[in-house]
Amino acid sequence: MNARRLGCLSGTGLIAGTVTLVILGLGIWLGGGRWFSPGDLNARSGAPLGGVTSHAELAGNCSACHVPFWSADTMAGRCLSCHTDIQAQLQDPQSLHGGLGTQLAVSACRDCHTEHLGSDGVLTRVGADFPHEVTGFSLAAHQQNVETGQAFACQDCHLNGVQTFEGQVCADCHMRLDAGYLQQHIQTFGNACLECHDGVDRFMAFDHQQTRFPLQGAHQVLGCDACHLGMSTMAELVNTPTTCYACHAQDDAHQGQFGTDCAACHTPQGWKPASFDHNATNFPLTGGHLGVQCSACHVAGQYAGTPTTCYACHAQDDAHQGQFGTDCAACHTPQGWKPASFDHNATNFPLTGAHGTLPCVSCHASGTFAGLSTACASCHAEPTYHQGLFGLECAQCHTTNAWRPASFNGAHTFPMGHGGAQTCSSCHTTTLSTYTCYTCHDPAKTQKEHNKEGITDLSNCARCHPTGQEGDD
Amino acid sequence: MRRSGANELLLALLAVLLITIAYAAVVWWQGSLPAASDWLGHSLGAIGLFLMLMTETLYSLRKRSLSARWGRPATWLKFHIFTGIVGPYLAFLHTAWKFQGVAGAVLLLTGIVALSGFIGRYIYTAVPRTIEGAVMEEDELARQIEALEAELNAGLSGQPQNLWALAQWLGAKQSSSSEVGSVLGRAWNDWRETFIWWREKRRFNPALRPALNRLEGYIRRQQQLQRQRASLAAARRLLSLWHTIHVPLGVVLFLLAFVHVGAALYFATFLH
Numbered sequence: 001m002n003a004r005r006l007g008c009l010s011g012t013g014l015i016a017g018t019v020t021l022v023i024l025g026l027g028i029w030l031g032g033g034r035w036f037s038p039g040d041l042n043a044r045s046g047a048p049l050g051g052v053t054s055h056a057e058l059a060g061n062c063s064a065c066h067v068p069f070w071s072a073d074t075m076a077g078r079c080l081s082c083h084t085d086i087q088a089q090l091q092d093p094q095s096l097h098g099g100l101g102t103q104l105a106v107s108a109c110r111d112c113h114t115e116h117l118g119s120d121g122v123l124t125r126v127g128a129d130f131p132h133e134v135t136g137f138s139l140a141a142h143q144q145n146v147e148t149g150q151a152f153a154c155q156d157c158h159l160n161g162v163q164t165f166e167g168q169v170c171a172d173c174h175m176r177l178d179a180g181y182l183q184q185h186i187q188t189f190g191n192a193c194l195e196c197h198d199g200v201d202r203f204m205a206f207d208h209q210q211t212r213f214p215l216q217g218a219h220q221v222l223g224c225d226a227c228h229l230g231m232s233t234m235a236e237l238v239n240t241p242t243t244c245y246a247c248h249a250q251d252d253a254h255q256g257q258f259g260t261d262c263a264a265c266h267t268p269q270g271w272k273p274a275s276f277d278h279n280a281t282n283f284p285l286t287g288g289h290l291g292v293q294c295s296a297c298h299v300a301g302q303y304a305g306t307p308t309t310c311y312a313c314h315a316q317d318d319a320h321q322g323q324f325g326t327d328c329a330a331c332h333t334p335q336g337w338k339p340a341s342f343d344h345n346a347t348n349f350p351l352t353g354a355h356g357t358l359p360c361v362s363c364h365a366s367g368t369f370a371g372l373s374t375a376c377a378s379c380h381a382e383p384t385y386h387q388g389l390f391g392l393e394c395a396q397c398h399t400t401n402a403w404r405p406a407s408f409n410g411a412h413t414f415p416m417g418h419g420g421a422q423t424c425s426s427c428h429t430t431t432l433s434t435y436t437c438y439t440c441h442d443p444a445k446t447q448k449e450h451n452k453e454g455i456t457d458l459s460n461c462a463r464c465h466p467t468g469q470e471g472d473d
Numbered sequence: 474m475r476r477s478g479a480n481e482l483l484l485a486l487l488a489v490l491l492i493t494i495a496y497a498a499v500v501w502w503q504g505s506l507p508a509a510s511d512w513l514g515h516s517l518g519a520i521g522l523f524l525m526l527m528t529e530t531l532y533s534l535r536k537r538s539l540s541a542r543w544g545r546p547a548t549w550l551k552f553h554i555f556t557g558i559v560g561p562y563l564a565f566l567h568t569a570w571k572f573q574g575v576a577g578a579v580l581l582l583t584g585i586v587a588l589s590g591f592i593g594r595y596i597y598t599a600v601p602r603t604i605e606g607a608v609m610e611e612d613e614l615a616r617q618i619e620a621l622e623a624e625l626n627a628g629l630s631g632q633p634q635n636l637w638a639l640a641q642w643l644g645a646k647q648s649s650s651s652e653v654g655s656v657l658g659r660a661w662n663d664w665r666e667t668f669i670w671w672r673e674k675r676r677f678n679p680a681l682r683p684a685l686n687r688l689e690g691y692i693r694r695q696q697q698l699q700r701q702r703a704s705l706a707a708a709r710r711l712l713s714l715w716h717t718i719h720v721p722l723g724v725v726l727f728l729l730a731f732v733h734v735g736a737a738l739y740f741a742t743f744l745h
């Protein structure tokens with residue numbers, strides 16, 4: 001023997017290697033792949049699938065489930081080639097495996113299913129992230145065991161493995177929580193809990209739409225106990241009040257001011273938006289009132305008994321500071337404060353003539369409306385033309401249409417309308433206390449004519465001509 | 474030799490401890506043992522096999538390479554021991570406590586070969602070697618024994634008479650076991666001599682303790698060389714016998730390991 005030769009190439013090494021290979025070859029020839037199995041396959045029998053009734057019958061036939069890594073086939077594909085029912089489920093999102101496919105993006109059966117754990121080993125092993133609702137029973141209401149204070153573990157309910165569930169588990173556990181209630185409940189409805197309950201207290205297979213209270217809107221997502229709290233008999237369930245207020249009295253933001261007929265304004269979709277018909281009240285909303293928030297008038301949630309007078313809300317808006325009283329509607333409309341339609345003719349100073357076209361401030365300067373004098377002189381100062389001859393009773397001569405023409409009816413020694421005169425100023429050109437005839441009569445010609453008679457004072461014509469006639473003396 | 478041998482053992486045990494802590498952390502975190510087929514399990518197996526392959530090949534190649542200059546054989550032996558402990562431990566963790574079929578046989582053989590390695594190491598160190606690792610022949614051992622006697626006599630000159638008497642008494646207190654017994658039982662003999670020396674030294678004045686310690690060193694080295702000289706042939710026979718058993722076990726182990734790996738690659742790579 002060469003001392004430099006590696007041990008594996010020594011005689012004993014070669015013999016041992018050869019014997020090993022022979023024994024291994026014989027073993028594989030006789031037993032197939034059993035030599036490479038990391039553990040026995042599950043021996044639980046079921047319906048024949050793929051020619052076998054249990055995985056254990058596939059022992060030694062590794063390629064029944066395993067594929068070489070270069071193969072286009074997959075282990076999941078091998079599973080589904082036998083488990084055709086699961087293959088069909090995967091096409092149905094409503095099924096257990098179909099639901100898993102959409103929720104977990106499950107790409108391989110072995111994410112949940114195991115093998116080689118012994119002839120009685122578990123075939124399904126799932127973790128806390130398993131979406132239990134796909135089984136038809138949500139764990140939403142089973143997050144924490146109220147008895148232990150710990151999170152629920154699979155085995156708390158699945159006493160014999162996750163693939164099985166004994167319905168009695170529900171009753172056993174819940175009996176410890178409230179025996180009286182559950183006994184009555186089971187007596188009324190039976191002990192097949194899962195036929196009605198899906199883990200979030202939704203009745204399964206129970207069609208609430210067929211009852212006298214079809215579930216609509218937000219009612220559809222509520223847990224049963226939201227309305228049927230504490231009810232454990234059919235009679236209690238059937239006789240559950242159907243009025244809104246029976247359940248929602250405590251939700252009434254209006255504190256009863258609108259009565260108890262919530263549906264008059266609200267729908268099962270939600271409290272908002274609400275559709276209150278204000279026109280059905282004694283204060284229909286028009287104009288600017290349509291665009292304001294409810295709370296603008298109904299302060300502090302006060303609805304019933306809200307005053308309907310304008311001034312009740314708009315007192316602080318009164319630009320007239322109460323001078324026109326509190327009946328805003330006498331002048332204003334709900335469309336807006338402007339334009340306003342004040343009827344001055346209803347006052348003690350109807351607007352006539354030129355007064356009707358003037359802006360209010362022409363008379364009501366400084367925003368003063370009430371208590372103004374109606375005398376002409378309170379607005380119109382006596383003109384110097386009058387020379388104080390007529391007092392302040394303008395209306396004796398003038399109308400509200402215009403200052404002119406005026407209609408003087410007082411004593412006038414000289415005939416008015418002389419020579420076709422139309423206005424006072426025809427003769428009284430500067431003031432009413434003076435006059436001139438030379439507006440019409442040529443002074444030069446008049447002087448020439450009077451010079452013939454030796455008359456030189458031509459300043460007071462009416463003294464010699466009191467009627468305006470040539471023959472007057 | 475004993476001290477240098479302890480280093481790689483301590484390092485290996487430290488590595489095993491660290492690996493165990495990391496493994497326990499993973500078990501605690503995921504709540505179960507890492508399956509042999511998952512990423513960590515496969516990694517443990519692959520690294521373990523790689524270390525075991527290094528154990529099996531590198532030291533053997535170095536021993537057989539006359540012209541090699543990369544490292545002394547003794548250093549390679551340390552590496553051999555380190556990988557020979559850590560590799561099998563990783564392979565053991567890789568199993569996830571499943572010992573079935575070829576994989577189970579591989580693990581069983583791994584344990585046997587590793588244990589055999591400890592036995593071989595024990596026998597190997599019974600054969601006296603130079604610092605380069607070369608086996609000492611009997612005449613070299615005789616020369617070293619004579620040199621030690623001269624040193625002992627020189628060391629005892631001027632020492633109290635009772636030290637001479639102690640040296641003569643302890644020097645004559647040789648184990649009477651057979652050659653094979655001397656090889657396999659030397660650990661026991663070492664421990665027994667240590668105890669005797671400790672007991673005898675307590676009877677002397679503490680002021681003589683340094684002289685006693687030097688005396689113990691001379692005499693125990695002398696006795697060791699004498700035992701090795703007497704059991705040299707037996708140690709070589711045992712080492713040869715051990716090789717005859719160990720090598721085939723190793724061959725079978727690695728053949729089955731390769732078959733196991735091949736099957737795993739074929740059937741379970743990526744488990745796709």
